[in-house]
Amino acid sequence: MSGQPLVLVGEVIKPHGLAGEFSVKVHVDSPDFFAHVPRLYLRRSPGDRPRPVAVTSWRMHNARLLLRLDQIQGRDEVEQIRGAELLARPEDLPDRSEDDIFIHELIGMRVLLPSGKQLGRIESVNTGTGAGVGQEIWSIRAESGQEVLFPAHQDFVLEADRATATVCIDPPPGLLELYLGEEG
Structure with a gap:
């Protein structure tokens, strides 16, 4: 990980279905960000150490972003991470112009x-x-x-x-x- 603090890009809201997919409260402008970021970091609560995870799939459903991560299998595991933060390294964020503010x-x-x-x-x-x-x-x-x-x-x-x-x-x-x- 870089020396810079990780950036909040989303939060786990709730499970969707039984296979480990979940809805996300998105903190980035474009949901397709999740298709391009090489690695995310999952943190269950502010004091916890973030753990690296990879996005295995993402899609929009009824104006909601649904994600699936490589280390989360099934509805019960999603319930255990409900409310968790999805973080990214600053260098993995999209390029921006001088005027853009995250x-x-x-x-x-x-x-x-x-x-x-x-x-x-x-x-x-x-x-x-x-x-x-x-x-x-x-x-x-x-x-x-x-x-x-x-x-x-x-x-x-x-x-x-x-x-x-x-x-x-x-x-x-x-x-x-x-x-x-x-x-x-």
Whole structure:
């Protein structure tokens, strides 16, 4: 493994069928990433040592990614890894342009409003692979301590800068008032 920390690319949700296939909460832009990554690392809980695994098959089913790994056989073994993290080495991630930001890099970024005022920091990113497929939602911890759930749609994200670890957003009308009252 490289010296850099592994990157979260997915999470095991639940078994699908009896043969060891399972659905995945995806943390990468494209599910076909799993067809090209040479090796993944499976970690059952944050303190555990990640173990290397290989993807033996992947497919989309009802807007959900289904995976099968070389070391997981049958529904019972999938149940034992439910909630586990799927990680990848940074060097195995797809090439990107200067402007591309991986989801894991958003965590901790400062969030600014068009006025330049700091709203807060991004605490987590939900890629919407559950019922609301395709909608990325950022959980922003406001300076006041309140949580703001922000739909990270291209119309509302004005700029993201990896170098300064900042994101400038223009929330839809009423969103900040909904979470922060009249402070927005």
